[in-house]
Amino acid sequence: LTVLCTLVLVAVTATIIALSPQCLSWWQSSPVYQIYPRSFQDSDQDGVGDLKGIQNRLDHFVYLNVKAIWISPFYKSPMKDFGYDVEDFREIDPIFGTMEDFDNLLSSMHDRGLKLIIDFIPNHTSDKHVWFQRSRNGTEKYKDYYIWKDCESVNGTMTKPPNNWVSVFGNSAWQFDTVRGQCYLHQFLKEQPDLNFRNADVLKDMTDVVRFWLEKGVDGLRMDAVKFILEAEHLRDEPQVNPQQNPENITSHSELYHDYTESQVGLHVILQGWRQVMDEYSTEPGRYRFMVTESYDYEEIGRTMMYYGTSFVQEANFPFNFYLLDLPESLSGRACYDLVKLWMSNMPKGYWPNWVVGNHDNPRIASAVSRKYVNVINMLLLTLPGTPTSYYGEEIGMENIAVSEDQIQDPFGKFDPSENRDPFRSPMQWDSSPNAGFSEANKTWLPVHPEYQTCNVMMQRNDSSSPLALYRTLTALRDSELSLHRGWVCLVWSDADVFAYVRELDGLSTAFLIVLNLGNGSTTDLTAVVPELPREASVRVSTLPGSKKTVSLAAIKTERGEGLVLEYHTRQPIHEVSRFRENCFVSEKACYFSALGILYKNC
Amino acid sequence: LTVLCTLVLVAVTATIIALSPQCLSWWQSSPVYQIYPRSFQDSDQDGVGDLKGIQNRLDHFVYLNVKAIWISPFYKSPMKDFGYDVEDFREIDPIFGTMEDFDNLLSSMHDRGLKLIIDFIPNHTSDKHVWFQRSRNGTEKYKDYYIWKDCESVNGTMTKPPNNWVSVFGNSAWQFDTVRGQCYLHQFLKEQPDLNFRNADVLKDMTDVVRFWLEKGVDGLRMDAVKFILEAEHLRDEPQVNPQQNPENITSHSELYHDYTESQVGLHVILQGWRQVMDEYSTEPGRYRFMVTESYDYEEIGRTMMYYGTSFVQEANFPFNFYLLDLPESLSGRACYDLVKLWMSNMPKGYWPNWVVGNHDNPRIASAVSRKYVNVINMLLLTLPGTPTSYYGEEIGMENIAVSEDQIQDPFGKFDPSENRDPFRSPMQWDSSPNAGFSEANKTWLPVHPEYQTCNVMMQRNDSSSPLALYRTLTALRDSELSLHRGWVCLVWSDADVFAYVRELDGLSTAFLIVLNLGNGSTTDLTAVVPELPREASVRVSTLPGSKKTVSLAAIKTERGEGLVLEYHTRQPIHEVSRFRENCFVSEKACYFSALGILYKNC
Numbered sequence A, B: 001l002t003v004l005c006t007l008v009l010v011a012v013t014a015t016i017i018a019l020s021p022q023c024l025s026w027w028q029s030s031p032v033y034q035i036y037p038r039s040f041q042d043s044d045q046d047g048v049g050d051l052k053g054i055q056n057r058l059d060h061f062v063y064l065n066v067k068a069i070w071i072s073p074f075y076k077s078p079m080k081d082f083g084y085d086v087e088d089f090r091e092i093d094p095i096f097g098t099m100e101d102f103d104n105l106l107s108s109m110h111d112r113g114l115k116l117i118i119d120f121i122p123n124h125t126s127d128k129h130v131w132f133q134r135s136r137n138g139t140e141k142y143k144d145y146y147i148w149k150d151c152e153s154v155n156g157t158m159t160k161p162p163n164n165w166v167s168v169f170g171n172s173a174w175q176f177d178t179v180r181g182q183c184y185l186h187q188f189l190k191e192q193p194d195l196n197f198r199n200a201d202v203l204k205d206m207t208d209v210v211r212f213w214l215e216k217g218v219d220g221l222r223m224d225a226v227k228f229i230l231e232a233e234h235l236r237d238e239p240q241v242n243p244q245q246n247p248e249n250i251t252s253h254s255e256l257y258h259d260y261t262e263s264q265v266g267l268h269v270i271l272q273g274w275r276q277v278m279d280e281y282s283t284e285p286g287r288y289r290f291m292v293t294e295s296y297d298y299e300e301i302g303r304t305m306m307y308y309g310t311s312f313v314q315e316a317n318f319p320f321n322f323y324l325l326d327l328p329e330s331l332s333g334r335a336c337y338d339l340v341k342l343w344m345s346n347m348p349k350g351y352w353p354n355w356v357v358g359n360h361d362n363p364r365i366a367s368a369v370s371r372k373y374v375n376v377i378n379m380l381l382l383t384l385p386g387t388p389t390s391y392y393g394e395e396i397g398m399e400n401i402a403v404s405e406d407q408i409q410d411p412f413g414k415f416d417p418s419e420n421r422d423p424f425r426s427p428m429q430w431d432s433s434p435n436a437g438f439s440e441a442n443k444t445w446l447p448v449h450p451e452y453q454t455c456n457v458m459m460q461r462n463d464s465s466s467p468l469a470l471y472r473t474l475t476a477l478r479d480s481e482l483s484l485h486r487g488w489v490c491l492v493w494s495d496a497d498v499f500a501y502v503r504e505l506d507g508l509s510t511a512f513l514i515v516l517n518l519g520n521g522s523t524t525d526l527t528a529v530v531p532e533l534p535r536e537a538s539v540r541v542s543t544l545p546g547s548k549k550t551v552s553l554a555a556i557k558t559e560r561g562e563g564l565v566l567e568y569h570t571r572q573p574i575h576e577v578s579r580f581r582e583n584c585f586v587s588e589k590a591c592y593f594s595a596l597g598i599l600y601k602n603c
Ligand SMILES: [Ca+2]
Pocket: A123, A187, A194, A195, A228, A229, A230, A231
């Protein structure tokens, strides 16, 4: 009998293992927190943040329940584009510290269970990079490392570029080089010459850079500006958006269609190759290496989705979803619904969604929209299915700073002050001490926001109604509630003011209704639209804590910028209601078997 | 002791199996023979070839040592483009027979060990296809099966097309449809509307067509006109080759750059998906399904190479290599060397080369060059590494026929008589009987070549110095000599007249030197250029049989159009000579271990 029992137990265990879904990987279960390293924490009193500073602040992430940290570039760089112009992909810029600092930071992070995502910037190098120096002086191996072309010049100044291509930052994408006597292509600054990925040696060298950082132990790569990696070899003029415009007057990136400088055939093969390399380093348990791509494709969302790869070859784990960055343009419940649905309905089956509401290239929520909406937008971010990305400071609702024209640091801002990105790169506001606890220097590289004494981490840690408290409550809720971290989402309602969705998981009776007010105060009656919902739900989280305990679904009152996570119990999942089929989505589907208390797949 | 011996034997056997390279697959070991079914054999006296006719001629392939047969389209079709305008992808056109005829043909082929490759035409259907009929009358599911766009029209005639796109056959690629009141896109004839592969249902339906024929048991698919499958969604004007040309006068395909109508991002994903389906049907031993793509990319050879897929996802087994079709333009030893090297040096590592010297879209060798060179070009084709493709009739050196303008059958020829393809589609010349044994009809769809009585299969079977005899000798030689079918090629010499290369395999002392005269009579001294070769070699095959037994490498005399396969023995492989490293290539590398008489890999 003992033998029989043992056999049965083994069989049952094997079945359970076979039916159990994989746990979510770290890049799926934790939000990603973006650090702009110049502005996070200064440790050596020079007024600029650094790696040691980040290490000193690691407890902040433990406090936030955030495990995935992405640090913007810290490589050796002349800082013409604040580190996106890399002089040496294998060295730390002295302003940020040393390689030892990096190694210490990484091991401190791993000790705390934190994962590190770093930037990989394949499109270009700094013009100070040794490859470019060797390329311009004609060293054989490096001759074709960049994109060189004959052009007309007088006294070292280009008089006629090889074609009409324009840099992202404005003006011709070509620059005459006096040493080589030819023009080179730069899709960004002239100090950022584009690498020539048609050259197999360039691809190999850049792949070696990927390997270098994976060997060091970094957990993920955020791949910068990927759509620019390849250009058409024929170098023909790009078509003008307005064919009537005088070709001589074309100076802005938006005046051309970028048919020859973006998203060329062959691009995805390169990215898939890098994913393969990352897979080689992903075999140890818990050591999965994560890949995310940056590409702004605007109305051509199909282009973005291609970075997910195909059913037979993997590419990025996800491409950054930047569509919620459009929220400030016309904030409303309906607009938010549209943006969420845009991603969910275009994302190919089997993939993992993600959401970005801010980064180093976009204004802060509190300024672009209003302080009133900081909480509700964080609630949106943290209750949607998939991986949220938060830009440093958004957890406390930091605002843009004012930067006068003569103080502009950002190279893009220098070209066009209306495009200045300094305002949303100001130092992190930690406490009420001088420089907000960011630095002990006399002067910080950008000024600290003047009102930091009323908006900082320390204050908000002591205030249970603060944005920080809400952020922390929501990240904890994500971790504890299966329906939130791998359940269905059903978009059930939107109007000018309110956007509402349900999160639920097959087999679990606990479900959530999230009601977000992105307009003005209003009362929503969901009983007619979703009669399958119960008549009442309890308030699990509110952006206005303590205001109410239960809510009647016939009259859900929300104020301007208020958000509610309502909890209820049901045996009627909304995603099974045919009316909502087109508005329900699930990734990594799993079901709960309550008798055994386990999840299973193929359900 | 017996036990020990057995164990040792088992271990040795296991090692040998582990080290043995896979045998070449059928699509690698046999030449591909292209049948234009209208012209191969007529079985029902209507003057047009048919499937039963092909079945009656299967012994020809056994005789030729050819195992892979590609038959151009035989689907139900209004024959506006001779079968490339398909009305039903799952039916046989009555002119070619019935589905029963097809099934009989396929099983007869399989009985003889022959493999069947059929055409798959994804880019367009006939305008008579039920999908198009439903699309033009607005049936919901089919509305977007084709590419429709509003356009200006007067009395049912288009007065302004949606953009400047031009059909491959000339004039606007748009056609007004009076039923739907919109314009549709046709990259080929107006009777060939382009399918809309951005519609997932279209992709699924066409994938089901692939499955249909694989289920039937066909061994391979030749995918037609693949680069045209996707177009840019924005439908913007394509750039003019000559920007000064009056846009009103653009009528020819060559007057535009096809940046929006060819090779769009996403194309390879579709093809890779079809390869995946073919893999599903390739698991039984000996039942590998072969995929070859047709795409003319001219100077952009990198585009062609992309059809091989990447190191992590397979696509075509090979894209047709059409570069040797340029041979007639400027026949010389050097030009031939350049074309061979072009492919070999651009083909990514690990892939299998292939060679095409004629097809239904290109003039016959005997006419485009001269009868003088038929043999030497067949020798080139059959001694290069990789898979050769022969167009029917080339094995006997058939010539183009003359077709007067009023007799033109080809739709492209009707648009532009200088592009008429009828001359190289004339009936196969089997024997000296009426209609060359092709048909017992009074009139054949195209005239039989008037000189068929001096150029036909029957005559050449009885003539050991005929093109047919040479072709057969060479296919047999390929089969019997390892160096030829999977060895190295080293391109050792070229001048205005002669092109010479070595075929050798590691571990085998028998090697071959192929010397081809593609110019005028000359004497070549290879002793200075390749002193590693022996001083003498024996003549294994000559296009002028019996003329000599051995040749001194110091003075290899060749006449105009003469070709020699010279055999020699050596311990000094040319591919190990550093001077030749860039001119030596190998695919499916294997080495010979003479003590055991086996091949092994990883060498
Ligand atoms: Ca680039």
